[in-house]
Amino acid sequence: MSYARWVTKSCDVYVYDDTYGGTICSTCRLNDGKDTLTKTHSEMVRHMFRHRMNGDIVPQSTITSLLHEPDNYPPMEPPPPMSWI
Numbered sequence: 001m002s003y004a005r006w007v008t009k010s011c012d013v014y015v016y017d018d019t020y021g022g023t024i025c026s027t028c029r030l031n032d033g034k035d036t037l038t039k040t041h042s043e044m045v046r047h048m049f050r051h052r053m054n055g056d057i058v059p060q061s062t063i064t065s066l067l068h069e070p071d072n073y074p075p076m077e078p079p080p081p082m083s084w085i
């Protein structure tokens, strides 16, 4: 389970892959304390750099993990029910 994979104690961000696809920066300081959702990890890495520019501590391991893990796309839609002739 990838939930809370990048959580460390000495860090100002809380990033995890959402169950429904995408990656979440939880209670994001750059988003008025609301969650920030990105579709891809590279978008989240850019977001992490914005945190750093704002003085937040983002561990390098968080960036590295985001860059190396495959993107968390939403689960496949179930196929439509078969129609019988």
Ligand SMILES: [Zn+2]
Residues within 6 Å of the ligand: 013, 025, 026, 028, 029, 030, 031, 036, 047, 051
């Ligand atoms: Zn954030």
